[in-house]
Amino acid sequence: MSASSTTSVRPGAMSHRQIMEALSGLLLVLFVAMASSTIVSTALPKIIGALDGSQTQYTWVVTATLLTATASTPIWGKLADLYSKKLLVQISIVVFVLGSIVAGFSQTAGQLIAARAFQGLGMGGVQALVQVAIAAMIPPRERGRYNGYLGGVMALATVGGPLLGGLIVDSTLGWRWCFFIGAPIAVIALVVLQKTLNLEVVRRADVKIDYLGAGLIAAGVSTLLVWVSFVDSSFGWVSWQSAAMVGAGLVLLALAVWVETRVAEPVVPLDIVKQRNTALAIVASLAVGMAMFGGAVFLGQYFQIGRGYSPTEAGLLTIPMMAGILVSSTITGRMITKSGRLKPYILAGTIILVAGFAGLSMLDHETPLWYVGIAMGLVGVGVGMSMQNLVLSVQNTVSLKDIGAASSTIAFFRSLGGTIGVSVLGAVLARRVSEQVTSGLAAAGVPAGSTGGSSTLNLGALPESIQHIVRAAYGDATGHIFLISAAIAVVGVIAAALMRPAALRSTVDATPAAQVAAEEKVPALSK
Template identity: 70%
Template sequence: MSTVSPPVRMNHREILESLSGLLLVLFVAMISSTVVSTALPRIVGELNGTQTQYTWVVTSTLLAATATTPVWGRLADMFDKKLLVQIAIGIFVLGSLISGFAQDTPQIIAARAFQGIGVGGLQALVQIVIAAMIPPRERGRYNGYLGGVMAVATLAGPLLGGLIVDTSWLGWRWCFFIGVPIAVIAFFLLQFTLHLPAGARSKGKVDYLGAGLIAVGVSTLLIWVSFVGNSFAWLSWQTAAMVLSALVVLGLAVLVERRAERPVVPLDVIRQRVPALAILASLAVGMAMFGGAVFLGQYFQVGRGYTPTEAGLLTMPMMLGVLISSTVTGRMVTTSGKVKPYIVTGAIVLVVGFIGLSFIDHDTPLAFVGAGMLLAGAGVGMTMQNLVLAVQNTAALKDLGAATGAVTFFRSLGGTIGVSVLGAILAERVKTTILSHLAAAGLPAGAGGGSLNLKALPPAAQAIVREAYGDATGHIFLVSAAIGVVGVLAALALPKITLRSSVDLPAPTPEPELVEV
């Protein structure tokens, strides 16, 4: 009878050596978005982009990352994880270069979509590789190193992005170029430092048909969300055509996934109670967190008139909240082996933070805005990684990639939907406010402009546009808080979870054979 030997446990030194390259990869993936976040209003403004295009510069990356994450996860179960990480780095580098050389907003949107394929690989594969090395119970011990990388990327990224666009001899294109040399260093560092223990691998073919159907269905819904209420009405033939076709495609995707030998979204895993509730919470938290945080840089620059550098400094409370809460709760999870209390607490804190931010307008005291961001960040730090950990705790090593890819997929999907929906709400509310204020001031309707390039507007119109953006931002945080409540309910419904101390699930105990006497 053949047996599968359990994976060899790595010692502390081996784990630290392997983590060095992975931490740099994590840094590259995180800084690619944090550097651009504060620079985005300047980028879209200089290219004469619209609010819808502003949203799609972010959405295109999230959409591509979302659609490809489950594919990367299943590939990690079947092929060399180290090689896959390096391939994702290569795609990320190429996408960064194309983004930096883009000449208009549509080109940046397309380039960022390509970059998102690499980002989807990096954000899923780093978590998968770490999970393959370190048992769930011990993973919190290493959160200090992860927290340090998060601190540098999240705190320095927005500030660096602001400095780049405020420096005349650099320009906004270096927001995309700056990650290239770091990614190249990470590529070669991984080659020499990452040595994974041998483990079980799945056999079969990746369900590319299912992945394609999911991507088409989700993309159709997001495109509809971006244009509904602006280009056509909510109740219109365009809405019916796009929504119905998306639902049909997603229904076909479910049928394909049910019959596939190796589905990219394993239905048998996500039907279990813990993964199902963790995925629902991740979906809600992703919608609230990504959707709300993306527009903070725009709030400070367009709504409050700060420079990109100043906006980077002003968003630090949210990043500090993420850093502190993730580091502290990581160690507490390792000590107790329990994860549900921190997920529930984090989801509640996130909602409280967004409720606080829902009261902001164009002249709210910065201390109040900072307190709301700090609470929202703390909630994110307590929930995001612990929800992934809860799902990984239920998966066997051979299915670890698919399980991690599934929860990351739904979190990214939530973020993508959140950015699209909240961006559409913001654009419509800003448009209505600007038109009413222009009419009250006796200015023509076209004086508010159609882009984010405020410098091209007369001073009176600039003031109206800034006030409209500042006041409308609070409304989208109220919507984010309502979405976050779903995450709270899902977290409360989770059963008690005790993290295992082994990399793989324990082998089932064979039943004793009955011997006839």
């Protein structure tokens, strides 16, 4: 135990009260980021309708944020291993708020997408740095209990965000306040963090940030996502455009891997990624990321466009999924702290996730709401049981000096899964809606182009007869994209099943190999 005590003196000496005080600021930061994002999820149909945007632009308002968050997350994590975690959290909040304010003043869908991309830089910092700070304060064995608080705040933000967004859009304030409203909360978060978060800064002289690797990853992923958004609509699957974009994307990603194997401080540390449990956790995180973002983005659109509910009503109808996240993350966190085991809960969560998506794949524009609620609840339970615990499984395998890189790596791939998921599912939805609207108009004897140049998302500008056709198209097409999600989530189940069981260590920093091996054989429940 002497090794443990010496390695954990610095952060491990924090009392429960000190941890809770610091955690209050961190959770408020997370609430600001998540609430600002989920507010938009319910309001987005009306926002894009007001800006006369297309389904592709609807998807890219979300994708742009996720893409820049994904690209910046590893850089934030690496910086956290080199500089003040507290200062970096504060900087990321400021960037996020500035992006939100600029988004609120957008006059076109294109401007909104650009503002959301800038906002994503701050979101990537918040997502990575909150996890990093918590990992620097609390040993993995005890972190399950505190992850319950984390899951509760995430659920509150995810539940309250859509409701607040719906109320704002339906009120006299207008949709722009969906972006402005986060500013005062962020100021409070900055003040709280300034007083409560105190982590030791370990400075290094040989600081080298892998900006080239991050840039190549962002460029490669962006190229492939742009291709997914426009293939089969602007050009064919087999065309010179497809060949050029796919080829360029793959070359950029191959160059990124090559760079990561040669730089001194890789943005995605391959020695961490190559570990079995880490690699499998990454694969599972891709599936969970698709669930978390895809569910929030397209369910709000389903209720509003496909079913005709108001933004406020759409927010209320998503409560079953958020309640599932809240309950499952809280209960699971305490059970993990008591048992010291992760794998059974992650595996169960991914299985439940598949069941939830399979249920949502049966949706059409007339599905009973009680059925939709049960399926959403299952998705929420699956996300709550697996999302934070996948991060914890990776943090448990690395030393304190690498906790920033490890945490940001898993957050990076989760965001990447969400980015790819939203983009791919959005492209599939756009195509199926277009096909069904065209066939619906033909069946009704209405000539194509009768929308008068208005976006199909701006239902108020369409004739009543066409509104019914558009609603049915969106309602029926949504089930298809969740069938794809269910198939991808099966990969998460396989990855979770292949993970090696490992006991959570009781120290903040990694213990010597011999002690870790001993703890894996006999969990020290008395610690």
